[in-house]
Amino acid sequence: MTMSGLMNEDPDRGVRLTEQQARARRARSVAIAVALGVLVILFYIVTLVKGPAVLVRPL
Protein backbone atom coordinates (compact mmCIF):
# COMPACT_ATOMS: atom_id res chain seq x y z
CA MET A 1 0.00 0.00 0.00
CA THR A 2 1.26 3.49 -0.89
CA MET A 3 1.76 6.28 1.62
CA SER A 4 -1.19 8.25 0.17
CA GLY A 5 -3.30 5.10 0.41
CA LEU A 6 -2.47 4.82 4.10
CA MET A 7 -3.25 8.47 4.73
CA ASN A 8 -6.63 8.26 2.96
CA GLU A 9 -7.64 5.22 5.01
CA ASP A 10 -10.81 5.41 7.06
CA PRO A 11 -9.83 6.99 10.41
CA ASP A 12 -12.40 4.81 12.20
CA ARG A 13 -10.43 1.65 11.34
CA GLY A 14 -7.79 0.18 13.64
CA VAL A 15 -7.46 0.33 17.43
CA ARG A 16 -9.25 3.26 19.04
CA LEU A 17 -8.22 3.93 22.61
CA THR A 18 -10.79 4.73 25.24
CA GLU A 19 -10.18 7.82 27.34
CA GLN A 20 -8.87 5.66 30.21
CA GLN A 21 -6.50 3.77 27.91
CA ALA A 22 -5.20 6.99 26.36
CA ARG A 23 -4.68 8.54 29.79
CA ALA A 24 -2.83 5.43 31.02
CA ARG A 25 -0.62 5.38 27.91
CA ARG A 26 0.23 9.05 28.35
CA ALA A 27 1.15 8.47 32.02
CA ARG A 28 3.39 5.55 31.02
CA SER A 29 5.05 7.63 28.29
CA VAL A 30 5.72 10.47 30.74
CA ALA A 31 7.17 7.99 33.28
CA ILE A 32 9.52 6.53 30.64
CA ALA A 33 10.60 10.04 29.61
CA VAL A 34 11.28 10.99 33.24
CA ALA A 35 13.24 7.77 33.81
CA LEU A 36 15.38 8.43 30.73
CA GLY A 37 15.94 12.04 31.82
CA VAL A 38 17.00 10.91 35.30
CA LEU A 39 19.38 8.40 33.72
CA VAL A 40 21.00 11.11 31.57
CA ILE A 41 21.42 13.42 34.58
CA LEU A 42 22.76 10.53 36.66
CA PHE A 43 25.42 9.64 34.09
CA TYR A 44 26.38 13.32 33.79
CA ILE A 45 26.78 13.76 37.57
CA VAL A 46 28.69 10.48 37.96
CA THR A 47 31.04 11.56 35.17
CA LEU A 48 31.72 14.82 37.05
CA VAL A 49 32.22 12.95 40.34
CA LYS A 50 34.54 10.30 38.95
CA GLY A 51 36.41 12.56 36.55
CA PRO A 52 38.90 10.72 34.31
CA ALA A 53 38.53 7.66 36.59
CA VAL A 54 35.17 7.00 34.95
CA LEU A 55 37.13 5.25 32.18
CA VAL A 56 39.09 3.02 34.60
CA ARG A 57 37.46 -0.39 34.90
CA PRO A 58 39.84 -2.99 36.30
CA LEU A 59 38.31 -6.48 36.09
Added chain:
Amino acid sequence: MSLTTAHAEPSIAGVGDYIELMKPRVMSLVVFTALVGLLVAPGHLHPVIAFVALLCIAVGAGAAGALNMWYDADIDCRMTRTAARPIPAGRIAPGEALAFGLTLAAFSVVILGLLVNVVAAALLATTIAFYVLVYTMWLKRRTPQNIVIGGAAGALPPMIGWAATTGGLSLEPVLLFLIIFFWTPPHFWALSLYRTDDYARAGVPMLSVVAGPAETKLQILVYALILAPLGVLPWVLGYTGLIYGAVAVTAGAALLVLALRVRAERHGFAASKQLFAFSILYLFLMFAALLVDHMYPALFGHLAA
Protein backbone atom coordinates in the same frame (compact mmCIF):
# COMPACT_ATOMS: atom_id res chain seq x y z
CA MET B 1 -9.84 -13.14 34.56
CA SER B 2 -8.08 -14.84 31.68
CA LEU B 3 -4.31 -14.47 31.56
CA THR B 4 -4.20 -15.50 27.92
CA THR B 5 -6.60 -12.84 26.66
CA ALA B 6 -5.00 -9.98 28.54
CA HIS B 7 -3.30 -8.80 25.32
CA ALA B 8 -6.59 -8.39 23.43
CA GLU B 9 -7.28 -4.92 24.85
CA PRO B 10 -4.83 -2.01 24.87
CA SER B 11 -3.22 -1.70 28.27
CA ILE B 12 -4.83 0.32 31.03
CA ALA B 13 -1.83 -0.14 33.30
CA GLY B 14 -0.86 3.02 35.13
CA VAL B 15 2.52 3.93 36.58
CA GLY B 16 1.31 2.74 40.00
CA ASP B 17 0.68 -0.75 38.62
CA TYR B 18 4.28 -1.01 37.45
CA ILE B 19 5.50 0.21 40.83
CA GLU B 20 3.33 -2.45 42.49
CA LEU B 21 4.91 -5.01 40.17
CA MET B 22 8.26 -4.18 41.77
CA LYS B 23 7.04 -5.20 45.27
CA PRO B 24 7.89 -1.87 46.95
CA ARG B 25 7.60 -3.23 50.51
CA VAL B 26 10.11 -6.00 49.84
CA MET B 27 12.23 -3.47 48.00
CA SER B 28 12.32 -1.14 51.02
CA LEU B 29 13.76 -3.89 53.24
CA VAL B 30 16.28 -4.80 50.55
CA VAL B 31 17.38 -1.17 50.20
CA PHE B 32 17.64 -0.74 53.97
CA THR B 33 19.81 -3.84 54.52
CA ALA B 34 21.95 -2.92 51.50
CA LEU B 35 22.36 0.62 52.86
CA VAL B 36 23.58 -0.74 56.18
CA GLY B 37 26.01 -3.10 54.44
CA LEU B 38 27.26 -0.18 52.35
CA LEU B 39 27.74 2.16 55.32
CA VAL B 40 29.31 -0.23 57.83
CA ALA B 41 31.86 -1.51 55.31
CA PRO B 42 35.37 -0.16 55.77
CA GLY B 43 36.41 2.53 53.31
CA HIS B 44 34.68 5.49 51.76
CA LEU B 45 32.21 5.68 48.91
CA HIS B 46 31.29 9.03 47.37
CA PRO B 47 27.65 9.83 48.27
CA VAL B 48 26.65 10.05 44.60
CA ILE B 49 28.16 6.63 43.86
CA ALA B 50 26.52 5.25 47.02
CA PHE B 51 23.17 6.62 45.78
CA VAL B 52 23.71 4.99 42.39
CA ALA B 53 24.55 1.69 44.09
CA LEU B 54 21.37 1.79 46.19
CA LEU B 55 19.27 2.82 43.19
CA CYS B 56 20.61 -0.12 41.17
CA ILE B 57 20.01 -2.53 44.06
CA ALA B 58 16.45 -1.20 44.46
CA VAL B 59 15.72 -1.48 40.74
CA GLY B 60 17.32 -4.95 40.62
CA ALA B 61 15.11 -6.06 43.51
CA GLY B 62 12.12 -4.57 41.69
CA ALA B 63 13.06 -6.47 38.54
CA ALA B 64 13.21 -9.72 40.51
CA GLY B 65 9.77 -8.92 41.98
CA ALA B 66 8.29 -8.22 38.53
CA LEU B 67 9.71 -11.44 37.09
CA ASN B 68 8.37 -13.34 40.11
CA MET B 69 4.90 -11.89 39.54
CA TRP B 70 5.13 -12.71 35.82
CA TYR B 71 5.93 -16.37 36.50
CA ASP B 72 3.54 -16.78 39.44
CA ALA B 73 0.51 -15.06 37.89
CA ASP B 74 -1.30 -18.39 37.51
CA ILE B 75 -1.09 -19.18 41.23
CA ASP B 76 -1.39 -15.57 42.40
CA CYS B 77 -4.94 -15.43 41.06
CA ARG B 78 -5.84 -18.40 43.31
CA MET B 79 -4.62 -16.81 46.55
CA THR B 80 -6.55 -14.15 48.45
CA ARG B 81 -3.33 -12.38 49.46
CA THR B 82 -2.11 -12.01 45.86
CA ALA B 83 -5.25 -12.01 43.70
CA ALA B 84 -5.28 -8.20 43.45
CA ARG B 85 -1.74 -8.01 42.04
CA PRO B 86 -1.53 -6.25 38.65
CA ILE B 87 -1.27 -9.37 36.46
CA PRO B 88 -3.98 -11.58 38.04
CA ALA B 89 -6.20 -8.49 38.30
CA GLY B 90 -5.80 -7.99 34.53
CA ARG B 91 -4.22 -4.54 34.67
CA ILE B 92 -0.85 -5.65 33.25
CA ALA B 93 -0.37 -8.35 30.62
CA PRO B 94 2.14 -11.11 31.51
CA GLY B 95 4.31 -10.26 28.51
CA GLU B 96 4.53 -6.62 29.58
CA ALA B 97 5.62 -7.67 33.08
CA LEU B 98 8.26 -10.01 31.62
CA ALA B 99 9.66 -7.28 29.36
CA PHE B 100 9.58 -4.77 32.23
CA GLY B 101 11.40 -7.16 34.60
CA LEU B 102 14.07 -8.18 32.08
CA THR B 103 14.73 -4.55 31.08
CA LEU B 104 15.10 -3.41 34.70
CA ALA B 105 17.31 -6.39 35.56
CA ALA B 106 19.65 -5.72 32.65
CA PHE B 107 19.83 -1.97 33.30
CA SER B 108 20.40 -2.32 37.05
CA VAL B 109 23.21 -4.88 36.72
CA VAL B 110 25.00 -3.12 33.83
CA ILE B 111 24.81 0.33 35.44
CA LEU B 112 25.99 -1.03 38.81
CA GLY B 113 28.93 -2.67 37.02
CA LEU B 114 29.81 0.42 34.99
CA LEU B 115 29.38 3.09 37.67
CA VAL B 116 30.20 1.25 40.93
CA ASN B 117 32.11 -2.02 40.58
CA VAL B 118 31.94 -5.42 38.95
CA VAL B 119 31.81 -7.46 42.19
CA ALA B 120 28.66 -5.66 43.35
CA ALA B 121 27.13 -6.07 39.88
CA ALA B 122 27.92 -9.80 39.84
CA LEU B 123 26.29 -10.20 43.26
CA LEU B 124 23.20 -8.28 42.11
CA ALA B 125 22.93 -10.46 39.00
CA THR B 126 23.28 -13.55 41.22
CA THR B 127 20.54 -12.25 43.53
CA ILE B 128 18.10 -11.64 40.69
CA ALA B 129 18.91 -14.97 39.00
CA PHE B 130 18.65 -16.88 42.29
CA TYR B 131 15.29 -15.33 43.18
CA VAL B 132 13.76 -15.84 39.75
CA LEU B 133 15.34 -19.06 38.50
CA VAL B 134 16.12 -20.98 41.70
CA TYR B 135 13.36 -19.82 44.06
CA THR B 136 10.43 -18.82 41.82
CA MET B 137 10.79 -21.25 38.91
CA TRP B 138 12.47 -24.24 40.54
CA LEU B 139 11.84 -24.53 44.28
CA LYS B 140 8.65 -22.65 45.11
CA ARG B 141 6.22 -25.23 43.69
CA ARG B 142 8.34 -28.30 44.38
CA THR B 143 9.58 -28.40 47.98
CA PRO B 144 8.69 -27.13 51.45
CA GLN B 145 12.34 -26.01 51.67
CA ASN B 146 11.50 -23.37 49.01
CA ILE B 147 11.80 -20.35 51.26
CA VAL B 148 14.76 -21.81 53.18
CA ILE B 149 17.01 -22.10 50.12
CA GLY B 150 15.32 -19.24 48.26
CA GLY B 151 15.97 -17.04 51.29
CA ALA B 152 19.55 -16.71 50.08
CA ALA B 153 18.34 -14.21 47.48
CA GLY B 154 16.85 -11.94 50.12
CA ALA B 155 19.99 -12.29 52.25
CA LEU B 156 22.41 -11.04 49.60
CA PRO B 157 21.67 -7.26 49.57
CA PRO B 158 23.94 -6.36 52.56
CA MET B 159 26.74 -8.21 50.77
CA ILE B 160 26.05 -6.18 47.62
CA GLY B 161 26.18 -2.98 49.67
CA TRP B 162 29.43 -4.09 51.31
CA ALA B 163 30.94 -4.99 47.92
CA ALA B 164 29.86 -1.60 46.53
CA THR B 165 32.04 0.13 49.12
CA THR B 166 34.99 -2.25 49.33
CA GLY B 167 35.02 -3.97 45.94
CA GLY B 168 35.23 -7.32 47.76
CA LEU B 169 33.82 -9.45 50.59
CA SER B 170 34.88 -10.64 54.06
CA LEU B 171 33.45 -12.48 57.09
CA GLU B 172 31.35 -9.53 58.36
CA PRO B 173 28.99 -9.31 55.34
CA VAL B 174 28.75 -13.11 55.39
CA LEU B 175 27.45 -12.84 58.98
CA LEU B 176 24.86 -10.29 57.82
CA PHE B 177 23.91 -12.69 55.03
CA LEU B 178 23.50 -15.54 57.54
CA ILE B 179 21.31 -13.43 59.85
CA ILE B 180 18.81 -12.73 57.05
CA PHE B 181 19.12 -16.30 55.74
CA PHE B 182 18.13 -17.82 59.10
CA TRP B 183 15.54 -15.08 59.69
CA THR B 184 13.61 -15.96 56.51
CA PRO B 185 12.11 -19.36 57.54
CA PRO B 186 10.52 -18.25 60.85
CA HIS B 187 9.26 -15.09 59.12
CA PHE B 188 7.53 -16.84 56.21
CA TRP B 189 6.45 -19.94 58.13
CA ALA B 190 4.72 -17.73 60.72
CA LEU B 191 2.79 -16.17 57.82
CA SER B 192 2.09 -19.56 56.23
CA LEU B 193 0.53 -20.85 59.47
CA TYR B 194 -2.45 -18.54 59.05
CA ARG B 195 -2.40 -18.63 55.23
CA THR B 196 -2.23 -22.42 54.88
CA ASP B 197 -5.53 -22.65 52.97
CA ASP B 198 -4.35 -20.00 50.51
CA TYR B 199 -1.10 -21.82 49.79
CA ALA B 200 -2.87 -25.21 49.58
CA ARG B 201 -5.40 -23.81 47.07
CA ALA B 202 -2.54 -22.51 44.93
CA GLY B 203 -0.64 -25.79 45.20
CA VAL B 204 2.40 -24.21 46.87
CA PRO B 205 3.97 -26.87 49.16
CA MET B 206 4.71 -24.63 52.12
CA LEU B 207 5.79 -26.52 55.23
CA SER B 208 2.43 -25.87 56.94
CA VAL B 209 0.62 -27.39 53.92
CA VAL B 210 2.87 -30.45 53.55
CA ALA B 211 3.87 -31.25 57.14
CA GLY B 212 1.11 -29.55 59.16
CA PRO B 213 1.15 -26.81 61.79
CA ALA B 214 2.87 -28.83 64.57
CA GLU B 215 5.98 -29.55 62.47
CA THR B 216 5.99 -25.95 61.15
CA LYS B 217 5.91 -24.57 64.69
CA LEU B 218 8.77 -26.87 65.70
CA GLN B 219 10.84 -25.76 62.69
CA ILE B 220 10.11 -22.10 63.50
CA LEU B 221 11.48 -22.68 67.00
CA VAL B 222 14.57 -24.49 65.66
CA TYR B 223 15.39 -21.60 63.30
CA ALA B 224 14.72 -19.03 66.06
CA LEU B 225 17.15 -20.97 68.27
CA ILE B 226 19.78 -20.68 65.54
CA LEU B 227 18.96 -17.06 64.67
CA ALA B 228 19.01 -15.55 68.17
CA PRO B 229 22.67 -16.47 68.98
CA LEU B 230 23.71 -15.89 65.37
CA GLY B 231 22.40 -12.33 65.65
CA VAL B 232 24.65 -11.74 68.65
CA LEU B 233 27.73 -13.16 66.90
CA PRO B 234 28.90 -9.88 65.23
CA TRP B 235 29.14 -8.37 68.75
CA VAL B 236 30.79 -11.46 70.27
CA LEU B 237 33.40 -11.46 67.49
CA GLY B 238 34.12 -7.79 68.14
CA TYR B 239 32.80 -6.41 64.85
CA THR B 240 30.24 -4.22 66.62
CA GLY B 241 29.86 -2.35 69.90
CA LEU B 242 27.58 -2.56 72.89
CA ILE B 243 24.59 -0.84 71.24
CA TYR B 244 24.27 -3.60 68.67
CA GLY B 245 25.03 -6.27 71.28
CA ALA B 246 22.26 -5.06 73.61
CA VAL B 247 19.71 -4.86 70.77
CA ALA B 248 20.70 -8.28 69.40
CA VAL B 249 20.38 -9.96 72.82
CA THR B 250 17.03 -8.28 73.61
CA ALA B 251 15.48 -8.74 70.17
CA GLY B 252 16.76 -12.33 69.96
CA ALA B 253 15.23 -13.14 73.35
CA ALA B 254 11.90 -11.59 72.28
CA LEU B 255 11.96 -13.61 69.05
CA LEU B 256 12.56 -16.81 71.02
CA VAL B 257 9.72 -16.05 73.44
CA LEU B 258 7.34 -15.45 70.51
CA ALA B 259 8.51 -18.65 68.78
CA LEU B 260 7.81 -20.56 72.01
CA ARG B 261 4.35 -18.99 72.22
CA VAL B 262 3.66 -20.04 68.62
CA ARG B 263 4.74 -23.59 69.51
CA ALA B 264 2.43 -23.60 72.55
CA GLU B 265 -0.56 -22.09 70.68
CA ARG B 266 -3.38 -24.60 70.33
CA HIS B 267 -6.21 -22.44 68.94
CA GLY B 268 -6.19 -19.46 66.61
CA PHE B 269 -3.24 -17.66 65.08
CA ALA B 270 -2.68 -14.71 67.40
CA ALA B 271 0.88 -15.80 68.31
CA SER B 272 1.75 -16.57 64.66
CA LYS B 273 0.58 -13.12 63.57
CA GLN B 274 2.57 -11.56 66.41
CA LEU B 275 5.69 -13.46 65.42
CA PHE B 276 5.27 -12.49 61.75
CA ALA B 277 4.90 -8.81 62.64
CA PHE B 278 7.76 -8.92 65.14
CA SER B 279 10.08 -10.70 62.71
CA ILE B 280 9.93 -7.65 60.42
CA LEU B 281 10.67 -5.38 63.37
CA TYR B 282 13.47 -7.73 64.46
CA LEU B 283 15.33 -7.44 61.16
CA PHE B 284 14.83 -3.67 61.08
CA LEU B 285 16.07 -3.31 64.68
CA MET B 286 19.15 -5.47 64.08
CA PHE B 287 20.27 -3.54 61.02
CA ALA B 288 19.33 -0.16 62.50
CA ALA B 289 21.37 -1.03 65.61
CA LEU B 290 24.29 -2.05 63.43
CA LEU B 291 24.10 1.30 61.68
CA VAL B 292 23.75 3.35 64.88
CA ASP B 293 26.58 1.38 66.49
CA HIS B 294 28.80 2.10 63.51
CA MET B 295 27.85 5.78 63.22
CA TYR B 296 27.86 6.48 66.98
CA PRO B 297 31.51 7.56 67.31
CA ALA B 298 31.16 9.91 64.32
CA LEU B 299 27.82 11.33 65.47
CA PHE B 300 28.33 11.55 69.23
CA GLY B 301 32.07 11.13 69.74
CA HIS B 302 32.55 14.87 70.28
CA LEU B 303 30.16 14.73 73.27
CA ALA B 304 32.34 12.14 75.00
CA ALA B 305 35.56 14.07 74.26
